[in-house]
Amino acid sequence: MATKDELWKPEKSPTPPPGTLPGGAHIVDEASPALRTVPGEPMLEVKGLCTYFFGEEGVGKAVDDVTFTVRKREVLGIVGESGCGKSVTSLSIMRLIPNPPGRITAGEILFEGKNLLALSEEEMRKVRGNKISMIFQEPMTSLNPVFTIGDQITEGIRLHMKLGKSQARERAVEMMELVGIPAPRDRLDDYPHQFSGGMRQRIMIAMALACDPTLIIADEPTTALDVTIQAQILELMKSLQARLGTSIILITHDLAVVAEMAHRVNVMYAGRVVEEADVRTIYKTPKHPYTIGLLCAIPRVDKPEGKLCVISGTVPSPFHFPKGCRFGNRCPMKFDKCEAEEPPLFPIKGEPGHAARCWLYEPDKQDPATEKEVRRKMLEAGERV
Ligand SMILES: Nc1ncnc2c1ncn2[C@@H]1O[C@H](COP(=O)(O)OP(=O)(O)O)[C@@H](O)[C@H]1O
Ligand code: SF4
Ligand SMILES: [Mg+2]
16 A cells, blocks of 8 residues: 555546536446445444433434444444434544533444443543544534644654654645645644634644544535535545545435545434445435435436435434434335334345435335336425435
8 A cells, every 4th residue: 555655646626527516526337436446344233223312302212223344444434414413423423522412322332343432521621632533514613713733733643653743744834735735834823713714624624633533423524515626525525535544434415425535334313324335326226215315316427317305304412312213204105014113124135235224115015116216206206406
């Protein structure tokens, strides 16, 4: 694998190819560079994670029995609308859930074989920013406006890599160069407001990479940026991931972003994983009505004639989930059983690694016509965009 020194040099912003989606992503058949890196053994295993909030309204099951694995060199996409539990999942991994009102009530988070939930706060501090780092949606709120960029990048480097001041500044320059900040040495003593939104997000990526983490959690890293800058940041993350081999959990409400970068996808709804599969399978043969509804909302380069729609209604509050299937009140496929009992994740026949939490896919009911039927009904019931 290449070292960081030989790596990425800033490129001119590429002209988006025809058919590029908002955000610069496009759904294509050829594997992207990220997809060509072969994932290795499991490095993060989240098992039965429950993170609940306790308030006057009762118990809010924001993350409810969530299980997934991230392998070495893998990009796992976590997708779902706002309020589905994506950020609470990532904050739980970092053990940054505010308590009160929140608490991890069950589960295990095994990182390189160690249960993070059993670590002391001091041990956990060594993991954060060092082995696992985060990139948030809004770089302005994550960067401190009263400290220079240089101070902020070197802080983590000095703490975790035990480097002196001048060595840490060298490392910071190297990282800024890596993420494409022009004349990095001259910019070290600038403050966050002296950088554009896209440049601030590059700085956040530099900070996240500075201590050679094995896992990066990127929570809506491009959502606050305008379309062209989004495409550049995604391109940067993709090329760095392909070359450094860092594992990434990429959290987004935008399936088009995941199409560009992820190897595998977990679709989350109302605190649950409702569908999981490799990225190609999610796009080619989605099964859960929720996933099909999300896909209806993105223009497809490969299906330009496809109609677009959005799923009617909103994600229920974790304090008031409906009985039975949590997607039931928005699902045009709903039948009696859906209201009576919540479905488990059913493995999809003939598609290893693919599972959907929907009664339509009970083992004896799986039939190829169902997906078409779901798509037709979701389109009929959805609001046109
Ligand atoms: N501190 C909190 N107190 C109560 N509820 C919370 C808190 N933080 C998050 N939640 C709730 O948990 C649910 C999941 O939130 P979140 O993980 O942030 O969603 P998203 O998928 O948009 O990232 C939401 O309904 C949110 O309101
Ligand atoms: S279980 Fe029923 S309500 Fe839930 S997604 Fe499947 S068909 Fe729709
Ligand atoms: Mg979020």
